[in-house]
């Protein structure tokens with residue numbers, strides 16, 4: 739038996755092992771024969787909307803400066819202890835480029851539904867591994883979350 743013949747079955751079993759968790763959704767996908775690969779790619783990319791109420795967050799062009807100013811104030815009071823505005827990590831990831839990495843819906847869902855996202859969203863879970871800390875739940879209104887998103891867009895030079 740050559741090395742390749744061994745390598746492929748090993749990869750396949752490693753893949754199924756990784757996909758095996760206690761999430762009933764993936765158990766169902768397994769039994770219907772749908773592959774896990776699709777889920778992984780969609781959940782981690784910019785197209786992922788994350789998990790929560792926000793399914794469609796409309797953006798304005800140019801962005802809304804008043805909302806961004808309010809978002810900046812909330813950032814200073816509640817987020818700056820753990821997040822820098824550069825791409826440098828503090829306790830959590832730096833916010834520079836976050837609007838290129840994540841969809842508006844993902845960001846809004848993460849801010850308002852942090853615990854569920856950290857438990858179930860693959861991209862959010864990957865960050866816990868990198869940061870070694872779970873972001874605490876933030877008690878913000880939907881409006882405040884939207885203002886923070888606008889501030890993130892401003893910080894990323896979006897218009």
Ligand code: HEC
Pocket residue numbers: 812813816817818819820821829830831832836839840845848849856862865866867869870871872873874876878886
């Ligand atoms: C005690 C530290 C802490 C505070 C305070 C905090 N965060 Fe976080 N945040 C984290 C950590 C750590 C992560 C990475 C995910 C994880 O490990 O839980 C994170 C991740 C994020 C992400 C995802 C970033 C990305 O690059 O994908 C967003 C968005 C976010 N936080 C928003 C906020 C907002 C908005 C506030 C303030 C209202 C805030 N955070 C306050 C620690 C914090």
